Amino acid sequence: MRVVLPGGSIGVLGGGQLGRMLALEAKRMGYRVGVLDPVAGCPAAQVADFHLQAPLHDSEAALELSTRVDVVTLETELVPFAVLARLEAATPVRPGASVLHTIQDRLRQKEFLQAAGFPQAPFAPVHDPRCVQEAAQAVGFPAVLKSRRGGYDGKGQAFVPDPGALERAWQSIGGRPAVLETLVPFKMEIAVILARGVQGEIRVYPLAENVHKRRILHTTRVPARVPERTRREAERLACGIAETLGHVGVMAVEMFVLDDDTVLVNEIAPRTHNSGHYTFGACVTSQFEQHLRAICGLPLGDPSLLSPAVMVNLLGDLWLEGTPRWEAVLSRRNARLHLYGKAEARVGRKMGHVLIVNTDADRALREAEEIVAALRAEAGSSSAQDLPPG
Ligand SMILES: Nc1ncnc2c1ncn2[C@@H]1O[C@H](COP(=O)(O)OP(=O)(O)OP(=O)(O)O)[C@@H](O)[C@H]1O
Ligand SMILES: [Mg+2]
Structure with missing residues (x-):
């Protein structure tokens, strides 16, 4: 395995605050940093050496980034795993595409945890109105409905007090593929x-x-x-x-x-x-x-x-x-x-x-x-x- 020493270059997919603080630390340690992000002047681009302005799903732009750096990483799980898979052939990508594949879909993440025996709240998939009742039987109430993809800071989520409220909750998050999970009475x-x-x-x-x-x-x-x-x-x-x-x-x-x-x-x-x-x-x-x-x-x-x-x-x-x-x-x-x-x-x-x-x-x-x-x-x-x- 080739070590990337200070003086080397880091490519970051995503240019928000996490990418910015990563870039600040990388610059302190003597690395060069390139960022891919759709927004001009995004937080990470302000401190990086170069910025490719393109959407995170633009695999051509990601490929260009990867040819200009020694290792590619990410600051958001919204990068499609297929983009990472394409880069992996030529450049070290860490974490790798398989990790993103498991994590970025909430249902797949929960199924992974279940298969590996890690404890979590009861959950059920909600694909369409027909399985709404089935899901309601599998999960205790009150519950939370979460979209499978793209959620952060509680976006794409709806509180579901009882089974009767499920269909409306599902519509409220855009009728997208989702996961229903029991509300946990955590301390x-x-x-x-x-x-x-x-x-x-x-x-x-x-x-x-x-x-x-x-x-x-x-x-x-x-x-x-x-x-x-x-x-x-x-x-x-x-x-x-x-x-x-x-x-x-x-x-x-x-x-x-x-x-x-x-x-x-x-x-x-x-x-x-x-x-x-x-x-x-x-x-x-x-x-x-x-x-x-x-x-x-x-x-x-x-x-x-x-x-x-x-x-x-x-x-x-x-x-x-x-x-x-x-x-x-x-x-x-x-x-x-x-x-x-x-x-x-x-x-x-x-x-x-x-x-x-x-x-x-x-x-x-x-x-x-x-x-x-x-x-x-x-x-x-x-x-x-x-x-x-x-
Ligand atoms: N099943 C649950 N039971 C109780 N509270 C919950 C449950 N799911 C989510 N919450 C509350 O909502 C918060 C955000 O939920 P979650 O972490 O699933 O969302 P997210 O939008 O992916 O957030 P993040 O910004 O952390 O990615 C949790 O930290 C918790 O306070
Ligand atoms: Mg969270």
Whole structure:
């Protein structure tokens, strides 16, 4: 296996914030970066060496990217696996097409988990109105209906309180192929972030405790407040999934923790993940550097936590009444601001995040909420004069 050393070139399929932070870390380490993304001036293109502006399903453009780099990776599972399969013939592609094939269809992902014996909520496919009743019998209610493809941040999902509401819910997500799953009465959501290298070695990051609002990640707190046994079980499941898939790179496995501390898998992301943003500042090796190390065949870095931390997402909602009051973050010595360079703020759109480090994670969580509230308050002009001296 050829190792891609600093000075080499990385091709990234997708140019959002995950690609941007990957590119920032790659540039720091002396790599060149090329990005494929349909949007001019997308977050990753702003920091990459070159940008091919084309849709993610454009296999000719992807092929051109692959001829200009030493290894191709991705920042979104929306890249069609057939595109990866075509590139794989000539260039290392990590993760590979087979991983994407399993993951990018929610039903196939759930069938994979079931066949391999990983615990998850009961589910049933919904292809058309005829199988709606069949699905309703297989799954307990209340339930959630999720489109098989293309969903993120809760998009393409509908709450289904009872079997009678299923058909309308299915129409509301566009009558697309979907999966119905039982609503899990979880007491906590967690995510395992890990990296698996080309030789199969695995490094696991400290467990993340997630809170979602409106089905969008709001905060991540690390370390998660779970018993040791639960943490070990979550790690065992995530490592087993990465190994069974033959994944290379960073992977996130989102999970539900039930009242009795048992763990169910929610979903797999074969890439860097919002739940792992805390690693960029609070760990020895960020998830982005770790992903690079994995796909380049380098030794994996140390995932240890330098300090307990909280990550809070900044959604476009904060911009509704004007520019957020940045001094609310910048005046705090233990807070670190990340903005993704998105041209337009929209409600529910991830625009940036703040990392707060504090030896007391509960305190960090309170600080995160204070910061978000202060960013929003009397939104208007934000100026350096508002900052305290020094
Ligand atoms: N079966 C379920 N039971 C309870 N809550 C659920 C269930 N499915 C989803 N949710 C809630 O909705 C959130 C988003 O769901 P999911 O992770 O499936 O969506 P997604 O749109 O793929 O999100 P992501 O942005 O993480 O890719 C979950 O983190 C959880 O809070
Ligand atoms: Mg999710």
